[in-house]
Amino acid sequence: MSGSTARLQAINAVKSYEPPAKFFPPAEAPGEVFGENVFTKSKMQARLPKPVFKSLMATIEHSKTLDPTVADVVAAAMKDWAMEKGATHYAHVFYPLTGLTAEKHDSFLEPSGDGSSIAEFSGKTLIQGEPDASSFPNGGLRATFEARGYTGWDATSPAYILENPNGNTLCIPTVFVSMTGEALDHKTPLLRSQQAMAKQAERILKLFGHENPDAVVSFAGAEQEYFLIDRSFFLSRPDLLNSGRTLFGARPPKGQEFDDHYFGAIPERVLAFMLDAERELFKLGIPAKTRHNEVAPGQFELAPMFEKSNIAADHQQLLMVVLKRVAQKHGMECLFHEKPFEGINGSGKHVNFSLGNSTEGNLLLPGDTPHDNAQFLVFCAAVIRSVHKFGGLLRASVASATNDHRLGANEAPPAIISIFLGDQLTDVFDQIAKGGATSSKEKGALTIGVDTLPVLPTDPGDRNRTSPFAFTGNRFEFRAPGSLQSIASPMVTINTILADSLDYLATELESLVADGSDFNTAVEKVLEDVITTHGAVVYNGDGYTEEWKIEAEARGLPNLRTTLDAVPELIKPDAMELFSRYGVFTEREMHSRYDIALEHYVLSIGVEARLTLEIANTVILPAALRYQTELATNVSSLKAAGIEGDTTTLDEVTAAISSLRAGIAELREQLGHDHSESIHDEAEHAGTGFLPAMDAVRSAADVLETLVADDLWPLATYQEMLYML
Numbered sequence: 001m002s003g004s005t006a007r008l009q010a011i012n013a014v015k016s017y018e019p020p021a022k023f024f025p026p027a028e029a030p031g032e033v034f035g036e037n038v039f040t041k042s043k044m045q046a047r048l049p050k051p052v053f054k055s056l057m058a059t060i061e062h063s064k065t066l067d068p069t070v071a072d073v074v075a076a077a078m079k080d081w082a083m084e085k086g087a088t089h090y091a092h093v094f095y096p097l098t099g100l101t102a103e104k105h106d107s108f109l110e111p112s113g114d115g116s117s118i119a120e121f122s123g124k125t126l127i128q129g130e131p132d133a134s135s136f137p138n139g140g141l142r143a144t145f146e147a148r149g150y151t152g153w154d155a156t157s158p159a160y161i162l163e164n165p166n167g168n169t170l171c172i173p174t175v176f177v178s179m180t181g182e183a184l185d186h187k188t189p190l191l192r193s194q195q196a197m198a199k200q201a202e203r204i205l206k207l208f209g210h211e212n213p214d215a216v217v218s219f220a221g222a223e224q225e226y227f228l229i230d231r232s233f234f235l236s237r238p239d240l241l242n243s244g245r246t247l248f249g250a251r252p253p254k255g256q257e258f259d260d261h262y263f264g265a266i267p268e269r270v271l272a273f274m275l276d277a278e279r280e281l282f283k284l285g286i287p288a289k290t291r292h293n294e295v296a297p298g299q300f301e302l303a304p305m306f307e308k309s310n311i312a313a314d315h316q317q318l319l320m321v322v323l324k325r326v327a328q329k330h331g332m333e334c335l336f337h338e339k340p341f342e343g344i345n346g347s348g349k350h351v352n353f354s355l356g357n358s359t360e361g362n363l364l365l366p367g368d369t370p371h372d373n374a375q376f377l378v379f380c381a382a383v384i385r386s387v388h389k390f391g392g393l394l395r396a397s398v399a400s401a402t403n404d405h406r407l408g409a410n411e412a413p414p415a416i417i418s419i420f421l422g423d424q425l426t427d428v429f430d431q432i433a434k435g436g437a438t439s440s441k442e443k444g445a446l447t448i449g450v451d452t453l454p455v456l457p458t459d460p461g462d463r464n465r466t467s468p469f470a471f472t473g474n475r476f477e478f479r480a481p482g483s484l485q486s487i488a489s490p491m492v493t494i495n496t497i498l499a500d501s502l503d504y505l506a507t508e509l510e511s512l513v514a515d516g517s518d519f520n521t522a523v524e525k526v527l528e529d530v531i532t533t534h535g536a537v538v539y540n541g542d543g544y545t546e547e548w549k550i551e552a553e554a555r556g557l558p559n560l561r562t563t564l565d566a567v568p569e570l571i572k573p574d575a576m577e578l579f580s581r582y583g584v585f586t587e588r589e590m591h592s593r594y595d596i597a598l599e600h601y602v603l604s605i606g607v608e609a610r611l612t613l614e615i616a617n618t619v620i621l622p623a624a625l626r627y628q629t630e631l632a633t634n635v636s637s638l639k640a641a642g643i644e645g646d647t648t649t650l651d652e653v654t655a656a657i658s659s660l661r662a663g664i665a666e667l668r669e670q671l672g673h674d675h676s677e678s679i680h681d682e683a684e685h686a687g688t689g690f691l692p693a694m695d696a697v698r699s700a701a702d703v704l705e706t707l708v709a710d711d712l713w714p715l716a717t718y719q720e721m722l723y724m725l
C-alpha cells in the first residue's frame, strides 16, 4: 500500500461530505439568544437583593474594589441560575501563559452525609480556587514543589455557561496567581495596567475641568483572521495536527484560482458554520459580526464589537474555543496559526483600541469644538509619545515563533513600530510642531491657541494597511498582534505605556500651570514638545518598502525582526522600571515573562524541527524513493528493449533526493546539539540552527512534490487543502 492512502482517503471524505441539515441553526433573531448563557447585569438585578446588586455594580461599572461580603449572596444566585440552565459543574476559568484557556471543573453537588447530596456553592468558592498549578509555565516564579496557584474571581467579567453534550458548566473568569501573589496569567496584569492607566487619565480629565470623572477604561475590538480546511485533510497531515502549520507543501500555481475564490460565494458549509458559530457566540454574549475575508483562499475574518479590554480579552479567548469547536462539528478545522501555508497570506488579529468613560465617551474621538479637540490632542499625543518611547515593548508584546512568519513579510506590518496618523491629523501636529503658527486662508497666519485648533473630522478618509499602528478616526488599530495570541499582552503594554505618557503630560501641565502659565498655553507647549521629541514615530508612507527600513533606521526606530530580537526588550532596565512603577509587573514577573516567551519559542520550534525530520524521513523520502525506483526501472527496461532511455526526470528526482538527504543530515545534526546552558542560548540555537535546517529540508521536499507522480504523493497538497471546502 502506498503512503498516499491517507491523502486519497481524505480527498474522498471531502468529496462525499454532506452537511447534516440540523447544523443549520434555527431561524431566530440574534437578539433572542444574545447573552442567553451569560449571568448578565439584568439577571443579577432580577436575582440579587438591591444593596448587593448596587455594590456589585460599583465594582463592575465603576472599578470600585469588590466588597467580599456580597460574595455569598452572589454565589447562591449564580448557582441557582446556572442549575436552572442545566449546569452540574462550575469552573474557574483562567488564562495561563500557555496562551490557552484553562478550566478547573468542580461539581456543585457535595455529599450531605446521609447518602444524598446537596448543591453547594459558597461565596468562598466563588472568590477563590486552587487548581494544581504545577504544569503551567511560571518562568521560575514557583518551584515545582510549591505547586500551589490560586484563582480569584474577576467580578468585572461576567460568568457564563458553556454548553456541552455531557452537561453544562458555569464558567467564572478568574485571575491566576502564585502563593506569593505573583501573576501567572494574562488577566492579572491586564487588570493592573487598566487601573494604572485609569489613574493617570483621570488626572488629565481633571486638568480639563472635569470635576469628578468616572473611571477611564480601555476598549478593545479584535479582528480575528483564521483559515478553515476540511478536517480530513487536517487529520491526514501530521504537521498541521501537531504544529498548526504545514511544514511542507509546494505553492499552488498562482493566479486565477485565487481571484476566483475571493469573488466566489462563501461555500455553503462555511456559511452554515458561520451562522452556527455566530449563534453560539451570541449566546455567550460575544457581539460577533461575521463575514468573508478577502485575502487568501480558505481564509476568513470575524470582528466582534469592541468591549472593555478585560472583557474583550476574555471573549477573544472564548471566541477561539467556540470557532474551533463549531468548525469540528461541521467537519472542518479552524486554523489560528499566523502562517499555516507558506507563500499564502497569513492571519493576524488587529487590535482596535480606544479610551473612554461613561461621562466623556470616547477620548480618542476628535470633538466638534476646539476645546474637545485640545483634550483629544493631548490623549493622541500620549499615544504618539508612548509608541515612540516603547515601540520595542509593543513589538515584544506580539513576539512569538509563529508570528515571526508573518511580521515584515509584506502582507502584515513590518516589525518596525511606527504610527500612521492620516493626512489631516499629521497636518495638525505639523502645525503644532512649527510653534503653533498656521496659515489659514480665511484668517491669515494665526497662533494655534487651543481655542483656535481646527475642527477635526471623525473620518480621516485615508487608510494605510501597511502601518502597524494606525489612527482610524476614533481609535487606534494595532495590526501586529498574531492571530493565535491573546490580546491581553498587547493591551497590557498599551495601557502601561499610556499610563506613563499620561502621567508625564499631566505632570508637565500641572507644573506649567503652577508656574503661572494659563492652561491653553500650557497645552500648546506640551503638545509642541511631544511632537518635536517624538514625531519621528509618525510615518504615513508605505511600510512594506526597503526605503522605509533605511529611513526608519535613520530616525532611530528599532527594527526587531524576530522574537529573539524582540523579547530581550522585556528585561531592559527601562522596561522593568516602567512596569514596576505602575505596579503592573515586578522585576521578577518581567523576568518570568521573558523566560516563558523564550521557552515557548524553543518549544514550538523544537516540535517543528522534530516533526520536519520525522515527516521527511518516514513520509516524503519513501515516496520519493518509490518514484525513483519506478523511473530507474523504466530506464533499464527501455535499455533492455534496445531503446535509448531519457534519464532527465530520473536525474532531477535523484538530485532532489540528495538535497533532501543532505537537509535531513544537517537537521539531525542540529537537533543533536545540546545548548542547554541558558534558555537564551537554546532559543538562539532554535532560531539560527533549527530554522535554516528545516528550510533546507522543506525546499528539497517541495521540489520533489513538483516531480513525484501524483498518485504516489503522500501529503494533501495546498491546492486540495485550500480549495476543497
Ligand code: ADP
Binding pocket: 219, 220, 221, 222, 223, 303, 304, 305, 306, 352, 353, 354, 362, 474, 475
Ligand atoms: P476595519 O476592517 O475597517 O478595520 P472592522 O469592522 O473589521 O474594521 O473592525 C473594526 C473593529 O474595531 C471592530 O472590532 C470594532 O468593534 C472596533 N472598534 C470600533 N470602534 C472602536 C472604538 N472606539 N474602540 C475600540 N474598538 C473599536
Ligand code: MG
Binding pocket: 223, 350, 477
Ligand atoms: Mg481593521
